[in-house]
Amino acid sequence: xxxxxxxxxxxxMFANALALxxxxxxDVSKVKTASNGxxxxxxxxxxxxxxxxxxxxMPVMDGMEVIKRISKKxxxxxxxxxxxxxxxxxxxxxxxxxxxxxxxxxxDPSELETAIISVVEKDFYHNDLMYKALKYSASVNIxxxxxxxxxxxxxxxxxxxxxxxxxxxxxLFVSDKTIQNHRQALLRKLGAKNTxxxxxxxxxxxxxxxx
Amino acid sequence: xxxxxxxxxxxxMFANALALxxxxxxDVSKVKTASNGxxxxxxxxxxxxxxxxxxxxMPVMDGMEVIKRISKKxxxxxxxxxxxxxxxxxxxxxxxxxxxxxxxxxxDPSELETAIISVVEKDFYHNDLMYKALKYSASVNIxxxxxxxxxxxxxxxxxxxxxxxxxxxxxLFVSDKTIQNHRQALLRKLGAKNTxxxxxxxxxxxxxxxx
DNA sequence: CAAAATATAGTTGAAATCAACTATATAAAA
DNA sequence: TTTTATATAGTTGATTTCAACTATATTTTG
Numbered sequence: 001x002x003x004x005x006x007x008x009x010x011x012x013m014f015a016n017a018l019a020l021x022x023x024x025x026x027d028v029s030k031v032k033t034a035s036n037g038x039x040x041x042x043x044x045x046x047x048x049x050x051x052x053x054x055x056x057x058m059p060v061m062d063g064m065e066v067i068k069r070i071s072k073k074x075x076x077x078x079x080x081x082x083x084x085x086x087x088x089x090x091x092x093x094x095x096x097x098x099x100x101x102x103x104x105x106x107x108d109p110s111e112l113e114t115a116i117i118s119v120v121e122k123d124f125y126h127n128d129l130m131y132k133a134l135k136y137s138a139s140v141n142i143x144x145x146x147x148x149x150x151x152x153x154x155x156x157x158x159x160x161x162x163x164x165x166x167x168x169x170x171x172l173f174v175s176d177k178t179i180q181n182h183r184q185a186l187l188r189k190l191g192a193k194n195t196x197x198x199x200x201x202x203x204x205x206x207x208x209x210x211x
Numbered sequence: 212x213x214x215x216x217x218x219x220x221x222x223x224m225f226a227n228a229l230a231l232x233x234x235x236x237x238d239v240s241k242v243k244t245a246s247n248g249x250x251x252x253x254x255x256x257x258x259x260x261x262x263x264x265x266x267x268x269m270p271v272m273d274g275m276e277v278i279k280r281i282s283k284k285x286x287x288x289x290x291x292x293x294x295x296x297x298x299x300x301x302x303x304x305x306x307x308x309x310x311x312x313x314x315x316x317x318x319d320p321s322e323l324e325t326a327i328i329s330v331v332e333k334d335f336y337h338n339d340l341m342y343k344a345l346k347y348s349a350s351v352n353i354x355x356x357x358x359x360x361x362x363x364x365x366x367x368x369x370x371x372x373x374x375x376x377x378x379x380x381x382x383l384f385v386s387d388k389t390i391q392n393h394r395q396a397l398l399r400k401l402g403a404k405n406t407x408x409x410x411x412x413x414x415x416x417x418x419x420x421x422x
Numbered sequence: 423c424a425a426a427a428t429a430t431a432g433t434t435g436a437a438a439t440c441a442a443c444t445a446t447a448t449a450a451a452a
Numbered sequence: 453t454t455t456t457a458t459a460t461a462g463t464t465g466a467t468t469t470c471a472a473c474t475a476t477a478t479t480t481t482g
Binding site for chain 4: 180
């Protein structure tokens, strides 16, 4: 059983290097790379692969959107999500949308091979992170997970850009009181204590990118 | 002329994948990998390579420290620094400490090959980023670049952990007024406007790591 | 349609940050 | 040994954030 695998990562070097690693796995026959979610979807539309491996933090279309679309349209295609950070809420949301495996970028190559074989044979690959996410879902209300509105994301972005509530209000042509409310909602939804927490979450969730 | 190359990156997958890519370059004969700066130094102590490629953000010993030590003890070894973010100040500091090339992780494989050949043949590889850093150095006082004290880094870390000045003071057994002063110094030295700016810079400079 | 979610705007008061200073003891560097 | 850098502590006042509310128009969803 030789597998076809497509992968997406905006860091060309990483995508390319990862492809080389995967090509070395004995059960793999073909690997194609894309630099964002949109390109990956385009590849899948042309010809279905056995497995797709996608980064979470990407421009144009992020990993979560990729999971949603592929699991809906091509439920037989296995999906492995890669991220920089091991964010439990994110894992939980990805699982709800049908991801088959979840790895942080600090994993080693053998774990990736194990994960690929596991998702193909058993339909899933459970590591510590996914186990934590399952436990988490039992204790915390799922509704509190990251479901920021477009406006909230916009405000969060401007907070990360070091603007004050007043400045953001001026920029968006609304009262600073309104922005205060959005900020409160962000603190609550993201489980942050202050601006430091908001910035960290924004980066973790891929809403804000540094430099 | 066949080259020996050592590389260091704390993400096992990336290090491994990068090694595979470099092994494919025609002028390269040998590649060894390390998972942090300390391991890389150990490798170099045993046998000098032609080129070392090191990530900036690493535990145990970061890229800047690697550059300082290698360029001092083994000036004939060429050094290529990789980072996630294109921070001009950082490039400038790395150049002052003797780095030969500087690439962000969004580069493509062919640029890496070009950079390797260039540092070996011409002792340097100049891309847009290094050019910007040179221009930057002409306009801005070098002294204002990142030279945080240990105490300031400690405070910055705790700010990123969402603690208030009062809480940090209690933790470090000093007055919150003292922490206020450290914070002011941080804002000034890092060119940040507020907490959001401090957190971003802390992540960029590798002082703070998310999750 | 009725209910829920979203975006808007406000009040009030406490807590925290921002900015610009002075000042002192100690440690490190010239 | 001066000088400089660092860590410490303080004052003062303005600005901003934090937290918990009420309220309302609009949009989305069941």
